[in-house]
Amino acid sequence: MSVNTTTRTGTVSSAISQLAAALLSTQQQPITTLQSRLSSLNTRSSVLSTLKTRLLALHDEAQMLARAGTLSPFAAKAANVSDTSVLTASAGAGAASGAVAITVNQLARRATHVSDVLADTGTTISGGGTGTFNFTVTIAGTAYNASVTVNGGDTNKTVLDNVAAAITTAVGSAGSAVRVQPSTGQSRLSISSTNTGAANKITFTDTDGLLARLGVVHGSPTAATDTTGGYVYDDLGGHELDAKLVVDGLTYYRDSNTVTDLLNGVTLTFKATSASPVTLKIQPDADAAVNEIKTFIGKYNDALSYLKQATVIDAKNSNFGPLSGDSHYVLLPAQLRAAGAAIVGSQAAGMPNSLTALGIQAGRDGTLSITDESKLRDTFTANPTAVQNLFGAADGVATQLTSFVDRYSSFSGIIVGSQSSITSQISFLNDRISRLQANLAKKQAALEQQLATQQATLNALSQQQAQIQNFMARTS
Structure with missing residues (x-):
């Protein structure tokens, strides 16, 4: 009598592989925990990158509002013409405010x-x-x-x-x-x-x-x-080819219909002759100023709203922002709100010394809005320098906000420091996870081989039993 035996070699069956993984599942838990920490760190890193982008946008806009002299957006001038079919005009920051009457007797030819x-x-x-x-x-x-x-x-x-x-x-x-x-x-x-x-x-x-x-x-x-x-x-000696202009009763000649040297800082473009004077009025550009302030408010609100979401602590609803446990950022929303509500002590008596004095209010959530645009425009038109100082003085809202935000958003700021720390932690966790996964893979491979050997032994015994039964049946 001969007895056949079978030994399995090569790749183990999926059933054995699954069984081995199940038996080692408790040893997978440390890896899962580390992977969860890694995911949290990646989320924080992403949130910090977005926060930095929004703070940089706020920083740059505040820096724009803090500019002095003709570089200030509040130094912009508007040129208003009573009849644009006769002439158009644009004014630079250096143009003097005022009004002139211009009659175009002849266009340059x-x-x-x-x-x-x-x-x-x-x-x-x-x-x-x-x-x-x-x-x-x-x-x-x-x-x-x-x-x-x-x-x-x-x-x-x-x-x-x-x-x-x-x-x-x-x-x-x-x-x-x-x-x-x-x-x-x-x-x-x-x-x-x-x-x-x-x-x-x-x-x-x-x-x-x-x-x-x-x-x-x-x-x-x-x-x-x-x-x-x-x-x-043709030029016959009487300025026949030149533009002939009467400005506030005095006659001027220019060889072009686009003139930049008649009124300081003003470019004039003559389009047609006129029988009567056209009024040109140069004044502070309220539209430009209000639009720039609206841009600032938008950047401020974007940064504040995102920061509040990132640092939210709502234990009742188990809602915790990615930065809620970081002391560097938890207080930042309140600090931003305080910066927006700052009083500018250097302003002269009677001059606007806060955003509120311009008709800009903070809501319950801290975001800013213009609640009285007419007040803002009137205040700016009456004294653009005072509005410029409110933002750009040494203790001005924009100046102080620029300095404060720079602590977080600069190349050597707090956010970069946090990201550097997170990068180190991520690198450490990746290395540790790789080591644990490699070790677990070895254990699983050994266990799979052990189970496969046991399975092969059982299969051989089963076959031998069947052969013995068949032999006994034939000899009985």
Whole structure:
């Protein structure tokens, strides 16, 4: 009689693997605990990163409000024009507040000269003589030489196109020359400077007489008509190409319709002439100031609200924020609220010395809001310097808030220190978890092998028993 035995080798069955894991489940608990701590640390790190971002946004906006002089957002000026179809204006921080009356008697113009009106298919020009003709176009004091070849039989249209091309090539960006068509079958040459004003006037030196043949130049300045050539706009010594402006009764000339040197810090753009004065009023820009304050309030509220969520302690509902156990941050919401409610002692008597004095109130949750925008605007318009000092003085709201927030949000601040500590803890926990997992994996592998061996032994015994039973059955 022979008895068969079976030994299992290789990978163990999933059932054995599951059994081994179940038997070692209690040894998994320390790893699970460490993983829970690791998850909590990662959450805190993420919360600190978001908090830092929001505090930096508040810091930067407070720093903006604390700026002094013309860099301050409260130094911005608004330019209001009574008729923007005549002129528009913008004012810099250095512009003086006040009002002026401006009458635009004449806009600045480009120097423009035209030829006679000629029939396109005619040969009037070439019929007057052929050959190469030289001439000079002077714009803004710079002479540009050009030449044109006129061949026998060239039509007037061809010659005008050639002259326009020669001038355009010669003068480049200083001017232009084009053939225009007053009516079907007729053309004339139009020559203009690129820039406006008497400083950019055009003069001609008609060396070989071609421009005179075209009717562009004459023995003396001659105004063009609907059919004959000459100047359309030219400087004849009376500022004919300049903008003519009457400001508070005094006359001024400028060579451009965009003027930056008439009123200090003010850019004027003239669009049309006016029969009566247009009023320009320069005043503190209340819209810009209010918008900047609203931005500050938004950044302040974002930081405060997020911080309150991160540090919440609600034992009744078992709600604890990720930073609720950190003394660095638990008191920060109250400190931010105190900074927002600060009294600026350096303000002169009668001047606003708190956000409340501007019509800005804190709600029950500490967030700020403008409860009286009219009061804010009126206070700013009446004394923008006082509002600027409220935020930007040495003890100003924005100055103090910037300094306070910097302790947390700077590169060497409290948040960076906390994150560094958390990073070290995370690294330590990852190493410890890896060691425990490796050790547990070895134990499980050994246990799986032991169970597999026992299973194989049982299987062999079972087979032997079956064989004995079969043998006994055959011999009975």
